[in-house]
Amino acid sequence: EVQLVESGGGLVQPGGSLRLSCVSSGFIFTNFAMSWVRQAPGKGLEWVSGISGSGDTTYYADSVKGRFTISRDNSKNTLYLQMNSLRAEDTALYYCAKDTKELWGRGTLVTVSS
């Protein structure tokens, strides 16, 4: 089955860290760039970060640059998002998505609160 499954979300204090994972199946993972997109509660969609198929090229939204790191392990068909120095405004449902836009996971919820 073609799917993306995110994990790693949870409750974290401001200033803390989390690492999100996104496991892919059903397609040749290394052939596709991937992205993380987030949605704060009751809000719209915000692209967070993207990475090329090889992992050589990465992109970040200004709002997370210097705090978040995207990476991938093509041998494990897995995409990651390391999130450091978390802030309340990072609270959101985090989706991973295939760069061809047609495949999204169900999301993993990150809550930053003391």
Added chain:
Amino acid sequence: DIVMTQTPLSLSVTPGQPASISCKSSQSLLHSDGETYLYWFLQKPGQSPQLLIHEVSSRFSGVPDKFTGSGSGTDFTLKISRVEAEDVGLYYCMQGIHVPWTFGHGTKVEIK
């Protein structure tokens, strides 16, 4: 960053009637490769976004032909020919020509 402006913010539609959503970008979405990277998504309540339209007017596999995308350059439209209960949700346009991808604020479609 490219700003995507969607109107209206909400629509209340009688079943069987048409609906139209406008999306304007602050820069042209026409790439040098000849493609225009404008997408439409529907996010049904409690679900992930689902791709409806890619490159302005191409319906994604399985999307019914009541959904039609059109436009060029900076002005785009999504039309639903006959709105049904299953079409309720938030509709987003998105540009994919430049990083960061940016989305419109969304249009909430509900049934009268």
